[in-house]
Amino acid sequence: MAGDVLVLPKNKTVIPAPPACDAPRGTPDDIAADFREAKSCLFHKNIKAACILARSALETTAVRQGAVKGGLRDKIRFMAREHIITPALAEWAEEIKDIGNDAAHAAERRSDLTLEDARDAINFLEMLLTYLYSLPDMIAERRGRGNV
Numbered sequence: 001m002a003g004d005v006l007v008l009p010k011n012k013t014v015i016p017a018p019p020a021c022d023a024p025r026g027t028p029d030d031i032a033a034d035f036r037e038a039k040s041c042l043f044h045k046n047i048k049a050a051c052i053l054a055r056s057a058l059e060t061t062a063v064r065q066g067a068v069k070g071g072l073r074d075k076i077r078f079m080a081r082e083h084i085i086t087p088a089l090a091e092w093a094e095e096i097k098d099i100g101n102d103a104a105h106a107a108e109r110r111s112d113l114t115l116e117d118a119r120d121a122i123n124f125l126e127m128l129l130t131y132l133y134s135l136p137d138m139i140a141e142r143r144g145r146g147n148v
Contacts, residue, residue: 024126026133028064031057035129038122047118048103054121055100058093061132072097089131092124 021039023032038053059072065084067075076097080090099121103113 024130024134026137027129028133031060031064031129034060035122035125038125042115042118042122045115047113047115048106050118051099051103051113051121054096054118054125055104057125058096058100058128061128062093065132085128085131089128093128096121096124096128 021036021043023035027035034053034057038050038057041047041050041053055072059075062072062075062079065079066082067078067084069075069078073094076085076090076093079085079093080087085093099113099117102117106113
């Protein structure tokens with residue numbers, strides 16, 4: 001029945017299993033928590049929540065990168081201007097922001113967000129987090145092995 005909650009005994013498996021929701025390696029815990037929750041919302045088709053959480057993770061990322069003034073658009077521009085992110089990633093960040101804003105302000109904006117919109121926001125966020133947090137770790141790891 002709709003609205004019923006399935007409670008499984010310990011050590012039981014749900015099929016299909018939800019996809020892995022890990023944030024990219026090196027992502028700070030607070031950002032990773034929003035990322036994981038956004039992916040979980042996406043799996044459960046909670047489109048608005050997924051989009052808003054992706055936007056929230058983006059804003060927290062911007063603040064952690066030193067962008068503390070203005071709205072999220074200003075923070076994205078700061079990261080691009082300071083070469084923290086590439087121009088292409090800045091465009092992706094704008095998409096995440098816009099999708100998140102559409103979800104948060106559905107009455108004032110478009111209200112036809114789709115699962116694809118949520119998937120795009122999370123995929124764009126994953127690439128941004130990979131660029132900012134995973135790649136530097138991967139490079140350092142490689143250099144630590146003596147591969148220069």
